[in-house]
Amino acid sequence: MDDESFQPTHRDLMAGIQPLVEKTTNSTDEWCFENLPEFGIGERRTIETLAPIVFNGAAHLGAAHAFAHMDPPTPWITWITTLWNASLNQNLLHPDVSPKAAMFERHVIKWLAPFYNMSGGHMTPGSTISNLTALWVARDTARIDRIVTSMDSHLSIQKAANILGLKLLKLKTNLKGEIDINEIPRDLSKSALVLTAGTTASGAIDDLKIKKEAAWLHIDAAWAGPLRLSDNFTNILDGIENADSVSISGHKWFFQPKESGLILFKDVLTANKTISATSGYLTTENVGILGSHGAIALPLMATLIAWGKTGLIERLERSMKLSIQLWQRLNEYSELIVFNEPTTGVILWRLNTHNQTKELFSLLPTGSASFIEYKNQFWIRNVAANPSMDIEFLWKNIDLALIRFKK
Template structure:
């Protein structure tokens, strides 16, 4: 065996310990009592047991079919194993010497996904915050964008990116359903226009067909982007393919462990050239914001191969259908109010009477989790269909019986 690889003994030891920790009757060890830097080390087995105990006991489980709260998915087990292998090999994609397989796998993943968005390439980043920053950076360097324009419901990372890049940031109002008011866009001749495909609070998709004309158009499709893989729902993002760049979070609706996202470009060669830097020790240009970078494409590649495009679409369609079913319950019940029909699996709703936060707490006590947001300055519950087997009927019944 190549001595750069983990030995069979190491792998068996790690697997045996993992099985023991999963089977262990977990205690309520308080995190506050943990000394993470003791004078004398505990050894890997005991340190692993202790951290597994804390994590498995106290971390929120996104695997639960009562999880209807945030854009954080249940991950398929193939990602657990591939993530472990990735950690064991600890590849660094900054240099071909330290990340050859990771680099090649990322290229294959990008090549497989980019055409679904009308893009010809791109690269992976830890999340859409960096994807958005990278896109706006490209807009400034290539198109000479002098301002960033986005809706009032755009993700906060867009304003962050504009601030980091020293670009003025202008917001545009949305209609009642959460879509940017295109007649309020103004002159975009020198602007990077950011459209949202799946607003965080409402799931709403800004109109993209016809695409507004601007110096550069970027679509933040962190949430709803994967719908382009669904023949049933891809038209909800019609026009996206005419943008200059698209951000997609794989650790949302592609069910990846964090951190996993993509920034895709319609003309990736030009974009990458504009965002490349070199160094004396580098054998290849360093593209984008990241320096050292993990082989995050490997779990994503395993998931795509495991499910296939049809399987991904089936799961997406199931999530959208569950959100629509729950929204239908809410809309038909005079005790509740629906913000708007869900477009991309996100339902904003609330009780007509009583406190939003109180209902949320009562649902959580029964193992049903929803989140909370503000729309027009008022509190609303927010339910995100990211688990393909959410018990929406049971959650509705639990809510109406409060």
Template sequence: MSLPGHTVETPAAPPDARTHLLNGGSVARYRATLADGVDRIAKRVADADRPFTGVTPAELAPRITGVDLDRPLGDAGAALDELEQVYLRDAVWFHHPRYLAHLNCPVVIPALLGEAVLTAVNSSLDTWDQSAGATLVERRLIDWTAARIGLGPAADGVFTSGGSQSNLQALLLAREEACRDATGPEARRDLLPRLRVITSAAGHFSVQKSAKLLGLAPDAVLTVPTDAQRRMIPAAVRRQIERCRREGLVVMAVVATAGTTDFGSIDPLADIAALCAAAGVWLHVDAAYGCGLLVSPTRRHLLDGIERADSVTVDYHKSFFQPVSSSAVLVRDRRTLRHATYHADYLNPARMVEQRIPNQVDKSLQTTRRFDALKLWLTLRVMGPDGVGALFDEVIERAAGAWELISEDPRFEVVTRSPLSTVVFRYLPTGPNRHHADGANLHAREALAASGAALVASTTVDGRHFLKFTLLNPETTLDDVGHVLELVAQYAGRYVHERTTADLACQVS
């Protein structure tokens, strides 16, 4: 409506703008456009002969910055042609058997079907009137996962964007539980600087990041040493708890890990759970990596003790072969999720709780949230949990074979054997050339990535540079592992030879 004497003109949309909206009149365009995209991706997947092209940021950036986003191409086919140049041609392909770098898995087709469905329907998993059945599907999957963990009938949880968000929410709940008896703002202000979180030296960096986001003291995270298998030492945890009590500090949580990023190590969960129970301390288990053991037909026992946790992080997009993102945080006592609840009159007013209307925003740090649970739902309905678990068992077996292969090769030094699918190792020059080991391994990783023939990760162990295989692809064979090892040895050996030659030249001069 316009005021008398005033005319309001609405700018007209471009003539074809409405044709791009998905609705009953555009389904033919929708089918054709997505089919074209799927065909192109399928061809790329089929033709990928290496995991990476080796492109550098300096080479790729001009192609992307040169795109004029204010001048549309007007055609999805033309946009896909352009996408080939700015993205697809140089994408990193996790499905390739010689991608051995990070915790990125190949994805299963039922999950890709779920991705296509959820993006088209575009449900938002915050309130019932935006998601209906999607809300109940997510809740059913949370109940299923909690049962697999063994958290008990009062358990609950919510899907998240990933392990870092799951860990953040778990520590938020732990902080609020620790502050329950701090009545009034002054008591809370006095308590917050005294809160402490105990984790291992091999734990995930998101614990420290979460502590900062939660307003804890700069020294709030206490790291305890690990044993020879890179597992948190329970006796060290007990000593830290006792020391904190003597010094008037409050341990708000112990964070144990079921699958450390570097080593795949699993902390002694049962022993740590017993310590936390005796001390009345919240136990969070970061099982972002190791959660695949929940469906393993042969290795579920490696998670014994996780059922005693107060909260657990799981990343389905690591070891359930799901597309990013697919994660969840689960709690033993659903009442603790109230610490994430805020009511807004326009969205989830408090009266909805009385009417028993399920709103997932009451549990989540996010408001608008994708229906990522659908991917896992379709995966379980098509493959079943045993099928997913068998794939995870395969990569664990392959990593065990890789560890043996490397440990028997005198050119390499290998770190502790992982119960999961990670192998940490390094090329080790002999004799007087040993001081070139760090440089040789860093060079080998960079040269390998530049070639695009394979991708491996790197880390530091006791201050020294190591390489890391993270095997999450059942299609990776020991022949693939052996081939990559030979490439590493070639690049590293060449580096050592060049440096030794240079050293000799300096000595002569």
């Protein structure tokens, strides 16, 4: 029996792609499905109904003012390859239904692992799973019973400690937001030291060259990891080559759609033995936390082929340049306190008068900045995830908002 729901026509696909190009529609975006529909309305009417709901209210991360979070716009090559993935629904758990997908992942890891002096790894849905995987290996191979990290490390480290039954010691940070090396215990013989390359709050990079004999060194490079590919910024990640494991989020500065991440290991063979499982219904060992998982390497591989190393670097460096330009302009205002220079494209700034910063934030365009509390102060936060941000357009809006607070 032929089922048209699995066999779209050219017109069907074009109807679905059209909102991707236009981004907005003129139709109503009122939600009208409070209950599970008893009878379906068909694919085309569903597209017409959902498109305005999805696109009209969405944050457009490639907009001229978008500079708020560690969520980048995605290149259109990833839209196409993600659609391919959905149509094929391959499962890397079974080689017979994913003959090419596994190869794509091997190539992506092969291309990227050497930049961090890692021997291999695999892809994950993001750095939360990557961090958990790394610390799982640390527990079972290095026999750690404790994680030592900074107060500013990602919340996934605390989650991993809870899941793995490990003690967690969170250390103070210095004025730059980096782990205070003077707080690190002398005896790390049964500890995993977790350092962060690009903290979520301030973008700070811990001293990755810390000379401490930890049983395991893991570096959470979810945000700043891709900067290692740039000759102009690679040095800020010096020391990452000494790690036992490194995590990176593909859906941050590799410009991938969610969910995309990597976990890399110095000794991937030992790591894989630790986190592998098999069963009678499998023809190969299942490596990592996930069982069934899709071909998430395809969009990343396609992006790297389309852009090349130089194209990726150009977009990373363009993003960094925009953050530095914004930081310089903010520093010209005597009414503002600006946090450290944006080492990894994250800027924190606020008014001298602490209680007015939230009011200032409310005057900025939605999506141009985020509002956080950090070190007992409220801050406006900009993040250089959008290489297409228009600095003049954004600055015009910031300057306009600042007028009422000028002395």
